[in-house]
Amino acid sequence: MSLFGFGKKKDETPAPAPAPEPVPEKEGWFARLKGGLAKSSSRLTTGIGDLFTKRKLDDEALEELEELLITADLGLATAQRVTRRLARTRFGQDVDAEDIRAALAEEMAEILTPVAQPLAPDFSRKPHVVLVVGVNGSGKTTTIGKLAKQFRDDGRSVTLAAGDTFRAAAVEQLKVWGERTGCPVICRDTGADAAGLAFDAVAEARARGDDLLFIDTAGRLQNKQGLMEELAKVVRVIKKQDETAPHDVLLVLDATVGQNAHSQVEAFKDMVDVTGLVLTKLDGTARGGVLVALAERFGLPVHAIGVGEQAGDLRPFAAEAFARSLVGLG
Amino acid sequence: MFDTLSQRLSKVFDKLTGRGALSEADVTEALREVRVALLEADVALPVVKDFVARVKDRAIGSEVVKSVTPGQMVVKIVHDELVATLGTEGVELNLNAVPPAVILMVGLQGSGKTTTSGKLAVRLKAQKKKVLLASLDVYRPAAQQQLEILARQADVGSLPVVMGEMPVAITRRALEMGRREGYDVVVLDTAGRLHIDQELMAEVAAVRDVAKPVETLLVTDAMTGQDAVTLAREFNEKVGVTGIVLTRVDGDARGGAALSMRHVTGRPIKFLGQGEKLDALEVFHPDRIAGRILGMGDVVSLVEKAIETVDHDEAEKLAKRIQKGKFDLEDMLTQFKQVEKMGDLKGILGMLPGIGKMAAQLKDAKIDDKALGRQKAIIQSMTPAERRNADLIKASRKRRIAAGAGVSVQDVNKLIKQYQQMADMMKKVGKMGQKGFARHGLAGLLPPGGGGFGKFGR
Numbered sequence: 033m034s035l036f037g038f039g040k041k042k043d044e045t046p047a048p049a050p051a052p053e054p055v056p057e058k059e060g061w062f063a064r065l066k067g068g069l070a071k072s073s074s075r076l077t078t079g080i081g082d083l084f085t086k087r088k089l090d091d092e093a094l095e096e097l098e099e100l101l102i103t104a105d106l107g108l109a110t111a112q113r114v115t116r117r118l119a120r121t122r123f124g125q126d127v128d129a130e131d132i133r134a135a136l137a138e139e140m141a142e143i144l145t146p147v148a149q150p151l152a153p154d155f156s157r158k159p160h161v162v163l164v165v166g167v168n169g170s171g172k173t174t175t176i177g178k179l180a181k182q183f184r185d186d187g188r189s190v191t192l193a194a195g196d197t198f199r200a201a202a203v204e205q206l207k208v209w210g211e212r213t214g215c216p217v218i219c220r221d222t223g224a225d226a227a228g229l230a231f232d233a234v235a236e237a238r239a240r241g242d243d244l245l246f247i248d249t250a251g252r253l254q255n256k257q258g259l260m261e262e263l264a265k266v267v268r269v270i271k272k273q274d275e276t277a278p279h280d281v282l283l284v285l286d287a288t289v290g291q292n293a294h295s296q297v298e299a300f301k302d303m304v305d306v307t308g309l310v311l312t313k314l315d316g317t318a319r320g321g322v323l324v325a326l327a328e329r330f331g332l333p334v335h336a337i338g339v340g341e342q343a344g345d346l347r348p349f350a351a352e353a354f355a356r357s358l359v360g361l362g
Numbered sequence: 363m364f365d366t367l368s369q370r371l372s373k374v375f376d377k378l379t380g381r382g383a384l385s386e387a388d389v390t391e392a393l394r395e396v397r398v399a400l401l402e403a404d405v406a407l408p409v410v411k412d413f414v415a416r417v418k419d420r421a422i423g424s425e426v427v428k429s430v431t432p433g434q435m436v437v438k439i440v441h442d443e444l445v446a447t448l449g450t451e452g453v454e455l456n457l458n459a460v461p462p463a464v465i466l467m468v469g470l471q472g473s474g475k476t477t478t479s480g481k482l483a484v485r486l487k488a489q490k491k492k493v494l495l496a497s498l499d500v501y502r503p504a505a506q507q508q509l510e511i512l513a514r515q516a517d518v519g520s521l522p523v524v525m526g527e528m529p530v531a532i533t534r535r536a537l538e539m540g541r542r543e544g545y546d547v548v549v550l551d552t553a554g555r556l557h558i559d560q561e562l563m564a565e566v567a568a569v570r571d572v573a574k575p576v577e578t579l580l581v582t583d584a585m586t587g588q589d590a591v592t593l594a595r596e597f598n599e600k601v602g603v604t605g606i607v608l609t610r611v612d613g614d615a616r617g618g619a620a621l622s623m624r625h626v627t628g629r630p631i632k633f634l635g636q637g638e639k640l641d642a643l644e645v646f647h648p649d650r651i652a653g654r655i656l657g658m659g660d661v662v663s664l665v666e667k668a669i670e671t672v673d674h675d676e677a678e679k680l681a682k683r684i685q686k687g688k689f690d691l692e693d694m695l696t697q698f699k700q701v702e703k704m705g706d707l708k709g710i711l712g713m714l715p716g717i718g719k720m721a722a723q724l725k726d727a728k729i730d731d732k733a734l735g736r737q738k739a740i741i742q743s744m745t746p747a748e749r750r751n752a753d754l755i756k757a758s759r760k761r762r763i764a765a766g767a768g769v770s771v772q773d774v775n776k777l778i779k780q781y782q783q784m785a786d787m788m789k790k791v792g793k794m795g796q797k798g799f800a801r802h803g804l805a806g807l808l809p810p811g812g813g814g815f816g817k818f819g820r
Contacts, residue, residue: 169472199813201510207504208502255612316558317556
């Protein structure tokens with residue numbers, strides 16, 4: 033399925049079987065299946081043989097399935113829970129590969145469906161204020177650019193605030209997006225106070241009667257207490273303009289990130305009350321399975337996924353398709 | 363949410379009391395926990411499997427050193443193997459080329475290439491190299507500008523930006539300017555790209571063919587998950603990597619990606635990015651990353667030192683007293699002696715994770731190694747009664763003690779103050795109880811047994 037465009041690209045990737053790997057791995061049915069997935073060519077390498085072979089879903093098979101999920105970054109605990117749930121109904125049954133992967137996907141889709149909620153701004157607020165936060169390099173500015181484009185295409189008036197006053201040329205980066213999407217960009221020089229800028233941005237967007245205001249922020253590692261407090265200050269200052277703002281706080285997560293995503297969500301949620309997630313960089317080979325664990329643990333809405341650098345490369349999060357991609361089904 | 367490995371292992375080994383050689387059962391059970399720890403640290407699954415298999419071979423049949431638990435022994439073997447796999451430290455940049463030597467920076471989007479380029483420039487400049495930075499990132503808005511600003515901050519050369527010029531052409535111009543203006547090093551900062559984007563991978567390969575870099579550094583985020591193996595292998599196969607830079611090591615990610623990438627590429631990890639400032643780039647220390655992946659700081663090396671030098675009976679006695687909230691000058695003297703045996707005090711404190719505040723307190727108390735001898739002399743000049751009850755020590759006693767130890771009364775006052783601070787601290791530590799010791803990583807603050815080395819992590 034072309035939703036993420038993974039399938040196609042993955043087929044082109046040559047076999048990345050770990051070079052020095054003397055693991056005495058039995059070339060079992062699921063192992064082959066998994067190997068195929070590691071090669072990222074989901075459907076082709078599943079092999080015709082597998083389609084005709086049935087196997088009992090025993091402990092060993094379950095372990096292989098668990099490992100399949102681990103390689104998708106679900107994390108050990110979640111991978112175990114999901115496979116155990118599958119075992120409850122299917123243990124001891126004869127199953128085929130396609131079947132069992134679909135069943136696994138269903139288990140995960142069940143966890144993910146409740147969190148698949150698109151961003152739904154209330155335009156009557158004039159402006160609906162969206163604060164965008166995350167660690168360095170997760171894709172905050174690019175995500176804002178893409179969101180701005182979507183809402184502009186819907187005929188909304190959007191303002192961007194270049195709140196990353198720290199990183200060199202971050203302001204310029206957002207300005208380029210402003211030009212591309214035809215949105216005014218409120219900015220100050222690098223080194224200026226981010227909270228002050230946010231305050232002015234809300235005032236200005238309100239004076240103009242804009243539908244939406246996206247406020248960019250500097251990337252910060254979640255364990256940097258000082259920087260996190262600075263972010264809390266940005267929120268406090270925004271509230272001085274509008275008690276109800278920010279109406280959405282988006283945490284942008286990089287799909288390449290592994291289990292550290294837990295720590296990111298936890299810390300940002302504590303500090304600025306994150307209301308939703310965006311998962312970026314899903315056009316690579318990282319599958320972002322940690323999202324399943326996050327959905328289980330935090331239940332935060334996932335608003336969108338990023339699949340490229342172009343303005344159009346932001347898609348709604350579709351639980352079922354995402355779950356299927358985690359087990360290598362297109 | 364992640365238990366440290368030592369906590370996990372202690373759960374396993376509390377059940378075991380056997381000594382002698384490690385049995386297969388001991389090892390298998392311990393390694394199950396090691397596997398979990400490695401996966402939680404984001405080490406890629408195939409790498410975990412291979413690694414665990416190797417450790418297993420090494421561990422079965424190993425003698426358990428006397429006074430060490432089987433759990434500690436396995437941790438030690440795991441740690442040693444991790445360090446060995448991660449490679450040697452401080453592999454410097456290879457700049458052996460007809461100047462200008464070219465360094466090519468590659469990696470995924472947002473991995474930190476541009477910032478790392480700026481940091482490298484600062485580092486090379488400090489080594490008296492003339493550095494030129496050139497951005498080949500014609501895709502991300504304002505990326506070229508970002509590098510220009512960093513070059514200015516680092517006070518190094520920067521290739522003027524020509525809008526619309528493509529990467530290979532920019533490369534030629536950078537080399538030309540490098541030669542003409544006598545630069546030692548040209549750092550080429552490329553656009554972030556996905557390893558499966560054929561077009562962009564071909565582009566960077568073309569840049570490589572023109573630039574003939576002596577170093578091609580793969581810049582990767584320390585937070586990277588299971589995908590680390592795939593991306594490292596792809597970059598290595600398609601562009602040829604000579605070294606790895608791990609960024610955002612100042613975050614709280616466990617950094618298992620380092621092991622994964624090293625394993626699949628065989629290339630050394632050369633630098634660690636430690637912050638957003640331009641001087642925050644450090645050479646790689648396998649020890650530190652190994653400790654972090656295992657989730658136990660450098661306790662391992664502290665254990666090693668302790669095993670070598672410390673008198674366990676003394677230590678046990680001291681630990682018991684501290685747990686009862688008792689800590690007198692006699693104990694302090696014992697502790698000084700232990701510390702002396704273990705060598706440099708600051709070194710020991712530096713090894714411990716999560717000791718920040720305590721270390722600061724100790725620093726205030728001015729325990730330095732040279733002073734130790736004098737401090738010992740002061741306590742040794744006290745009567746047994748005074749040592750047990752410091753409140754006895756009033757002015758005239760102080761004068762006598764000072765004379766006996768050959769120091770001033772001020773020095774005696776200082777020691778008593780220091781004793782009081784430590785006694786307060788010990789009381790707190792005592793209250794934390796056994797569990798607290800392990801959880802707060804304080805074990806090593808006290809010489810062994812302080813909850814302790816003997817039964818590490820209970």
